[in-house]
Amino acid sequence: MNIFDLAGAPAEPSRALCSRKACRADAAWQLLWNNPKIHTPERRKIWLACPEHRAWLEDYLQTRGLWKETVPLSNAGVAGRAG
Secondary structure (H helix, E strand, O other): OOHHHHHOOOOOOOOOEOOOOOOOOEOOEEEEEOOOOOOOOOOOEEEEEOOOOHHHHHHHHHHOOOEEEEEEOOOOOOOOOOO
16 A cells, blocks of 8 residues: 555546636636736736636636637647636
């Protein structure tokens, strides 16, 4: 027995989840953004959005001048919350 056996099996496989606070829905969109005060112009941060919260998250980023674009989520290599 090793220390990792004590933790048990993972609760759930990694999923791409919406970045909206308290939302546990599967993400369908990537919202690409950056903060020009701290990021280089080519840098893109990613928030994930479910269909229900896409507009809310886009509006949040647009209001602050951070939003760059929204693209469909491709499941290749994206899991969990991004930020």
